[in-house]
Amino acid sequence: MEEEFEELKSQNSFDIKALAFRALNYWYLFVITLGIAFVATYFYNKQLERIYSVNSLISIKEEQNPFFSSSMNLTFNWGGASDKVETIKTILKSRVHNENVVRVLESYIHYKKQGEYRLEDIHTNAPFIVSLDENHPQILNTPIKIIFTSDQNYTTSINFADAESFYALNYKLNKTAGVSPKEEVFSGDFSINEEAATDYYKFALTPRRDTEIEVGKEYYVVFTSLNSEISKYRSIGVNLKVQGASMLVLSLSGPNRAILADYLNVTTEILKEKQLEEKNQFATNTLEFIDKMITGVEDSLKKDELKLKKYKQDNKVFNPSLKGEEVFAKLNRFSVEKNNYTLKLQYYKLLEDYLINSTDFISLPAPASSGIEDENIVTNVSKIVALSIRRAKLGETVKNNIFFKEIDQDIDATKRVLLESVKTARSSTNIDISNVNSRTARANAEFRKLPEEEQQLFNIERSYKLSEASYTLLLEKKNEAGIVKAANVSDVKIIDSAKDLGQKSILPNTKKNYSIALFLGLLIPLAFVFLVTILDNNISTPDDIKNLSSIPILGIVSRSRANINLAVFENPKSSVAEAFRGIRSSLQFIYKNLDKSKTKTVMITSSVSGEGKTFCSINVASVLSLTGKKTVLVGLDLRKPKIFGDFEITNEFGTVNYLIGQKTLDEVIQSTKFENLDVITSGPIPPNPSELLISEQLDEFIAELKLRYDYVILDTPPVGLVSDALDLLNHADATIYIIRQDYTKKAMLNIINDKYRKGEVKNISFVLNDYRQKVKYGYGYGYGYGYGYGYGSYGNGYHEDERKTVLSRLKSLFRRKIKN
Template sequence: MPTNPANDIIDLRVIIRKLFSKWWWFLITCTIAGAVGVAYLKVTPKSYMVQATILMGEGGKPGFGQKEDFLKGMSLVRGSSQLEDDIAIMTSRSNIMKTLRRLDFGVAYYETHDFMTEERYDYPPFRVRLDSVAVQVAGVKIHVKVDRAAKTYSVSAEGQNVQLFNVQKQELMGDFLPEYKVEETIAIGQPFSAQNLSFRIEFPEDRVYETGSDYYFKIVSLDQQFMNYISRLNVEEPENDGHMVALSLTGTSTNKESVFINKLMETFIEGELYKQQQKGIKTIDFIDTQIDTVAGTLKEAENEIAQQRLTSGMPGSVGNVSDALFQERSRLEDQISIVRRKRSYCSGVVDKLRSSDDCNFPPPSGFEDPVLNNLILDITRLSADLSALRLQSGGKSNPTAVAMERRRRNLLSTLEQTAQNILTEADITLTDLSGRLGRINYSLGRMPEDSKQLGIKERKFKLSETLYNYLMEKRAEAGIAIASDEVDKVIIDEANVVGGGSVGPQKKLVLGGALFIGLLIPVLIILVRDFFNDSIADLEELKRVSSLPVLGLIPSSKRKRVLPDEPKSMLAEAFRTVRINLQYLNANVPRQVLGFTSSSSGEGKTFCAVNLASVMALSGKRVLLIDADMRRPNVQKTMDLNDGPGLSTFLIGETDLGSIIQKSDIAGLDVIGAGPIPPNPSELAEDPRMAELFATVRERYDHIIVDASPIGLVSEFVVLLGHLDLSLYVVRERHTPRRALRQINEMVANGKVGRVDLLLNDVKAERAQGYGYYTK
């Protein structure tokens, strides 16, 4: 007979039934979880979300290098990753630490009332003024209890592995205190000083300190403040190439969170303005250096003109005859000067690129080249942003920094190539201009020497004067640009509470989560217990594990047998149902000799054999009960019969059949005990006298009930199979393992045993009651 194909299929109905059978577990866990959820809501302060928005700009707002068309061609080009860079700089450690240094967050005040602890930023119970030169303990709850009547206050603090904090340097020290405890009482108005704790407390006169409340404060280092805010700060980047960035914080003190976000944005904008103005300051410094040089040249040219006029006796300028030549030569000299400055600047750029990693190039002065100007400005800005990002990451590898460094090197390569091209072009231009200037000088050489010398000095003076005026103009423009400079970052909305109320704790979520946990715990316990429990739990599981027929359910009972004077008991009715099933539903199956077996001892096979025999005898049948379990006999004890000769003595030939049959207290029921326990029960079971015994008793009795050995432990039952018409395999609920059923299934399928029916024993009364049908 094959095993049940539903063995490996999970039956949800069975699982649901098991869960419902433990309904009171769910009631208890849900009640406890609900109570915990309500208590959590009672003691947890409400939290709120504050949010601010800042416009990062689109790169088109005027900044240094663009005002008044200063240094034509200079512009700030916002790269595709500029917005991410700005956000990274704003939320960097350096910017947050700079913000916290501007805020008075070094001491946090708390009040505990009715098991709820809240931070009191807006209305602290007192003000603590730390001794800035003393080393303080950080992160420890310092409790303060005020006694107005005695005009004293008590300070107590306790902690383990407490870190020390240098207030003056605003730094955590490397020292830790394994144990820290302070408890002192002093007069109000007096400063407090103890081990690593020194401060002065100001108590408001109108403040009432409730007896049931606990007031305490913590000294919070900058590092602790940073970790607190960086873990809660949320940045929402814009979508669709926008530039509006939202900053939000969730906390219990809305004003404190708002102050932090607003100050964070202000600090970021100030830092960006400072970096931008530094570029203009460097430009002015460069122009001042050039002005000093040109001013000296101008003064020298002026002196030379005066001396030449004095020597030659020419109070005025050269004659009109040579004006045209001098003007042309002056123009060519101007052009040559510009080309040489351009060549000198580009040569310096190339040398600097090839010999140094310094990327600070002053903007070109004295000539205009938009391409060169834009490259230098882009490199300067990118280098500043890269330095800020590296400072933020602490020198660690950063994908954004790697990308920015790659872009910077590409720009440097482009700058070097551009400067080299300008050098080549300048050499060609200088050759041409020098030839033209030589021809002019040849013509002027034919003029009187004094006139020629005076004209040369006048041209030199005019050239220096023009350059000096140009540099002074550009310096003024740079100063105006710096004075009126601003960044393209604007605070749109300062921090304020959003959401229309508190965002936590969420009542529905907490209670729903508590209810879910209350339901989940018993489910897990039941499923895990069922997963690791290999025993047959009930009839439905028995049907899933085996497709062998089930004759009936035997309810749990403290009695060992059916009593003759209680024929209507539940136990008697259960065995009566089994007898009827055997009689009518197995009409075509021989059933005179019934053998009871099980997987192991303790399953109730003797109990079932004795009671089925009793019920059959009470119905008027002649019944013989044979205890064939010669290893652990138990029938005589259950039937309250005397020990003596039995099956073992008959099989070894010491007694005859008539002397081993005993009468029971039920009419029609005879018993053959197992007799003394033999040393070789397996060999005795194969003795020919066993066949003789069954042949004789078949003619004398209507039914023979055999209490055999467990089939899963010994081999005697297999030997007895040849004498049995039908085997009844007893399964004890919550005791018999599933593997035992798989074993008997396999034996039936392989033809090792004949017809086998099942009896489910030790069933709870409510499930066994009313079962009276034969199930397949």
């Protein structure tokens, strides 16, 4: 049982070495597939659109205003450091931002020319600029051919036969509508700088500066939708230059480096402007608030000035008393002080109403505009404005409520703190106003003791001074706000702008494609060879035989190039003849235990017809006869006689005639022209060959032959087709089982293996016949196996039929490939 398992295991093992040599034999397939793969890849790479990558570098840093100091009471929003970079990254990928960039660049207008494989974008290399009427629908994704007929005139044409449906877009409203062409080809003639208005487009062409128009040259203009352009550029890469640093690398990929560079530069410029605008928002709100207050104070100041002038002229009062001047100065000082407190209360009331009734705090003015210096109020107003601006920006870019929840919580917390601070500040300010009122009341008591004309003059002058002080204060605050706003710089700084530096394309990846071609070029033929090897059920190499059976190999016979079976006689120095000499030598090991004077019987059989059994029988008999021993070749393949033709004898009578009693042994033996070699053909085909081969007459037949000859060679039927040969095994001292390379099936050895394993067959050996193509399996031909010892060693240089030039070998190989 264990022996059967080991044999089954050996039969199922895969021979890697055989696969390698078989693959080597199919070298031409590898050359062809690799050639096709590399040529196909070359043209594939050539026709693919080149994709480039362009980068720019910006920094996100909160720049402190150089004019801001503690002496300037305005406090502005400088932004938060913790989330500034992430906010910028979100903005750069937002639809709103990219739509602004697309509209500024008009990147939905594509200037093209015909390339080798496709229309190629030429961007600013076009000699003209298209000015669209954005209120008019423009046909989308359809090339408009433009040919200049002169320096001032051009024709346009659209081929509608290339597609089934067409759409036009109103860029102003970003609305699309279907278009139904009335003709397959539309054309029109127009002049430069004049509007070309049709049902499909409406634009004007203007010459581009520093370019020349080539008459007769074809150009194309293609309009794409806003949505597609925005979607394309929203894929902009935004990555940190170094982890933890506030520098961002912006990158874009596309077929035109100049377009990519322009887009990156414009997107950073717009981002820079928007960030500065956001940073200036607080100062802008403050200036607007101050301007409104100045308008009212300015009117009061003018009225008081006219009233004071008129009173002095009418009453001739120009020099008030010293006492009156003193009281007036005191009252004036108290009025200015109370006015400042009142201005603060107005801001507190405005801020409180804003916090209670509004949800958007972007427009809050700076507390400093009303003279408020309370640190809690100043800081928290600045913070709530910053949070509101951030929330508004996020509303343009993201739709996830999670982002708003955190900001809204911060706003609510800041608002509560502010309301408490305002409540406290209002109480404190009311106390200050009460103190001022008390001092003012005492001063008024002194004031009423003055003459009536002087009192009226001081009242008018006090009102004027109060308006003048308020006006001066507001101008001062406005001037401070203007200085700080003018000195603000954006937190976005461009370090490296994007440029078209002739960067190499990132796609197609030619190296990768050629690697894939190499892989496929090797894989396909290798898979073919592997499949052939897996499906190949033929015996191909000596190792196959060793794996399939424990029966030893007696020898290997290469393919004979002779036209007849008499290889030993016709080509005695050939590798085939040497192989049979090796078999003859190996047979001596089988006969070593036999009486040297006794006749030796050799039975030659095979699995099926066509394996070279007769060829080997003839040549084994030939080499044995050359030793001077009397040899007879007996044809026992009664169903398919063959051995007579090569010896130029007839098959009219033979073994069959002897077995049925028609002829005597002397009558069936036929001499050949070769010394010591006789032949007995099988004779006419009988109706009962099996019965004849197991008859007593056959025993007598072989016994008589042994009395006359030294060697009896039995050419028997194939054991895989009929059972005749198995019945003849008892008559043989040695049995040679012929296996033909790439012809004998592996399963055909099962019968003889079973007989050998049971001990029913002894002294049996294999001969591998028709062995060829050294490269295919890794074995040379012309080598013999010694019985039980392995390879013999006959060199190629001793064989006549192998003395060929390299050219003749290549020609022979080529002919065999064509034939196969």
